[in-house]
Amino acid sequence: MTHRKRLGSRLRRPFILGLTGSIGMGKSTAAMMFEREGVPVFDADAEVHRLQGPGGALVAAIEARFPGTTGPNGVDRQKLGALVLGNTHELAALEAIVHPAVGRAQKRFLARHRARDVVVLDIPLLFEKGGWRKVGAIAVVSSPAWMQRRRVMRRPGMTAAKLKAIRRLQVADRIKRARADFIIETGRPKSETHRQIRFIASCFHAR
Numbered sequence: 001m002t003h004r005k006r007l008g009s010r011l012r013r014p015f016i017l018g019l020t021g022s023i024g025m026g027k028s029t030a031a032m033m034f035e036r037e038g039v040p041v042f043d044a045d046a047e048v049h050r051l052q053g054p055g056g057a058l059v060a061a062i063e064a065r066f067p068g069t070t071g072p073n074g075v076d077r078q079k080l081g082a083l084v085l086g087n088t089h090e091l092a093a094l095e096a097i098v099h100p101a102v103g104r105a106q107k108r109f110l111a112r113h114r115a116r117d118v119v120v121l122d123i124p125l126l127f128e129k130g131g132w133r134k135v136g137a138i139a140v141v142s143s144p145a146w147m148q149r150r151r152v153m154r155r156p157g158m159t160a161a162k163l164k165a166i167r168r169l170q171v172a173d174r175i176k177r178a179r180a181d182f183i184i185e186t187g188r189p190k191s192e193t194h195r196q197i198r199f200i201a202s203c204f205h206a207r
Helices: 027-036 042-051 059-065 076-082 088-112 145-155 158-167 175-177 190-202
Strands: 014-018 041-043 118-122 137-142 182-185
Touching: 014 027, 027 041, 027 118, 027 137, 027 190, 041 042, 041 088, 042 088, 042 118, 059 088, 076 088, 088 118, 137 175, 145 158, 182 190
Parallel strands: 014 118, 014 137, 041 118, 137 182
Antiparallel strands: none
């Protein structure tokens, strides 16, 4: 784990730690470990799944803009992905529907946990969409490129072309690492990753 000391006067309560990482880097595992340490985590991806799932608040709006991409189980992510991945205009249209709703959910989360010492915002596109400006520090989850590829290619429906398209939408791992306050290495045993996260969580608890 690398720790870059640039937190300074941004400490406030609750302290907001942004957690991010490229696809397949182990961010979900890291988020669960923060929760095991008693740190509340807002999972942006999970919120998107809820909003797009059965009875989700965004299903009707997505169907209206992207006909044929929803059904009894909510949004068909494979169909929707085929329409927006690699298409800047269509992706922007989807983001205009999704991002405001996720932002509102995030605000409710912060309000619920305003008395806590530290909270984590788990946001995959923290750098790409400017969310880094709203957090006090950034933890980047990272692993070797070969391990990232192996993890991702195991996912149902994943192809080399799809992975390449996703990577084009994400800031490169080396750049994320350079901008991080903390780097969480996940190419090691999980016990080591957990030790890193336990240390990070301890940095922000009131003494």
